[in-house]
Amino acid sequence: MTDMPELKFTKTEIYEKLKETIAQKLPQEESKNPHLAAQLKNLKEEDVLIELREAAFHAGYLRINCTAEGFRRYDDGSYMQRTMNDEVDSAEWLFCTSGANALSEDAKKLTGIDYCGKTQSQIAKAVAENYCRTQLQNLNMTMRECRVNNYRFIETKPEFEVYGWYIHIAYTDEKGKKCELFCGRVCMDSLQNEEQHLSLWLTLPLCNAEKRKKAVRTAANVLYNLLFILSLAAYVINCFMVSRFGTYLHLAVPAVGIVLFVCAKLTHKRAKIFFISLSFLPIAAMIAGIFFDILSFLA
Numbered sequence: 001m002t003d004m005p006e007l008k009f010t011k012t013e014i015y016e017k018l019k020e021t022i023a024q025k026l027p028q029e030e031s032k033n034p035h036l037a038a039q040l041k042n043l044k045e046e047d048v049l050i051e052l053r054e055a056a057f058h059a060g061y062l063r064i065n066c067t068a069e070g071f072r073r074y075d076d077g078s079y080m081q082r083t084m085n086d087e088v089d090s091a092e093w094l095f096c097t098s099g100a101n102a103l104s105e106d107a108k109k110l111t112g113i114d115y116c117g118k119t120q121s122q123i124a125k126a127v128a129e130n131y132c133r134t135q136l137q138n139l140n141m142t143m144r145e146c147r148v149n150n151y152r153f154i155e156t157k158p159e160f161e162v163y164g165w166y167i168h169i170a171y172t173d174e175k176g177k178k179c180e181l182f183c184g185r186v187c188m189d190s191l192q193n194e195e196q197h198l199s200l201w202l203t204l205p206l207c208n209a210e211k212r213k214k215a216v217r218t219a220a221n222v223l224y225n226l227l228f229i230l231s232l233a234a235y236v237i238n239c240f241m242v243s244r245f246g247t248y249l250h251l252a253v254p255a256v257g258i259v260l261f262v263c264a265k266l267t268h269k270r271a272k273i274f275f276i277s278l279s280f281l282p283i284a285a286m287i288a289g290i291f292f293d294i295l296s297f298l299a
Contacts, residue, residue: 005163008196015045025202033207039171049168055099057107059157062090064124065149068132070141088131090123103162110191124151
């Protein structure tokens with residue numbers, strides 16, 4: 001790695017742009033974390049942290065020598081086996097030689113070459129198996145075994161360096177713990193680092209109170225859906241009982257339960273809780289009715 005490159009935005013410029021982003025985005029995010037929102041409204045320049053990340057990449061492809069065995073079994077029981085040996089080239093990939101893999105997307109945008117997070121041996125094995133399987137299938141044969149004898153890396157783009165400046169905001173959570181909020185980055189617009197691009201955003205993490213509310217809402221939705229499924233199942237079972245015994249009064253209770261669940265689905269907050277609470281009564285009645293029906297059916 002070379003010396004630290006020059007950041008073309010001053011910290012004051014980033015701070016001012018960040019305040020504009022906060023003023024624009026905070027009204028939609030404030031309810032998720034009022035504690036953090038209050039700190040962002042009084043953001044100071046020293047709360048803005050800028051971290052340089054760097055990584056080195058090079059590009060190239062693998063030339064792979066591989067051997068595979070294929071076979072074909074005929075209807076009369078006869079058997080044919082074939083061994084093939086060939087060389088195949090992989091696609092061109094970017095490889096990270098040092099530094100942060102997180103900058104691979106930047107390297108891809110700057111070069112137009114896809115990044116590969118696999119090792120060269122993993123690439124060689126995958127390419128060889130795919131190539132040999134295809135070649136044998138073209139001969140109406142099934143691949144039984146494939147191995148990589150050797151491979152070599154052919155460089156198409158010499159090693160180059162990519163830099164990125166990650167922007168965080170320092171804050172304290174409800175328990176007084178020091179935290180950092182990732183809110184933007186400065187990217188290179190060219191490998192020569194002649195121009196740089198500043199991107200900022202604001203997404204607040206849920207505070208503990210909102211996390212608990214979300215967990216309660218999720219549990220309530222799961223319970224609602226479970227009870228609704230039970231209600232439908234009870235209705236189907238009672239329809240079966242009606243067809244066998246002609247007890248049409250069985251349909252009234254699950255029908256009431258389904259109506260209550262529909263009302264709960266269409267309402268919110270207290271009204272929703274009210275209808276869900278009422279729905280427990282027909283559920284209990286249906287379960288009791290099914291139990292007695294089953295006893296009668298068995299008798």
